Amino acid sequence: AQTVTQSQPEMSVQEAETVTLSCTYDTSENNYYLFWYKQPPSRQMILVIRQEAYKQQNATENRFSVNFQKAAKSFSLKISDSQLGDTAMYFCAFFYNQGGKLIFGQGTELSVKP
């Protein structure tokens, strides 16, 4: 069975600094997707970034980038130039075609301090 683990329940960072959120996963699949979702206090689930497992190049979206290590089954999120609006819960998630399940980690609560 696929599992996703986020080992940092809470993190904090000063505004304008860089922070990295960790995620590891376990799977025997070769083709899959990995996601980071942001959940602000409004409860809305917002896609931050997506990585296809067959792509070696790490995904980037403006201030957000990932470090995807397929062999190590690691998928960390780096937030550069942190902003107060980045304060939220962040979830790492795994999706694979066979079975169609989207599996989430436990979440990391990020606080950006002024």
Place this chain on the structure above:
Amino acid sequence: NAGVTQTPKFQVLKTGQSMTLQCAQDMNHEYMSWYRQDPGMGLRLIHYSVGAGITDQGEVPNGYNVSRSTTEDFPLRLLSAAPSQTSVYFCASSTYGVRMNTEAFFGQGTRLTVV
């Protein structure tokens, strides 16, 4: 384009009552799912469906029923509510399969309290 519409946003039930959480999507997505979110446990998959007429159990299916009679709708039924079902519930839909720009779209969530 409404995306995923989930109702209600809030609900209080008494133990033993039944209710249905509604979920509808207008994106013609094959894949729909229900999650519950509890502190420290992330989002856990309750049930999911890969198309009309097809449903399967997720990680925590006990106490919940689903059906998928149309592509658009995927209701979640609590037959006899228990305090352990107090949680925030999310419905999600996505394209099924390895396609470009795959992502899951979520409803706004339902905060359910069972007293």
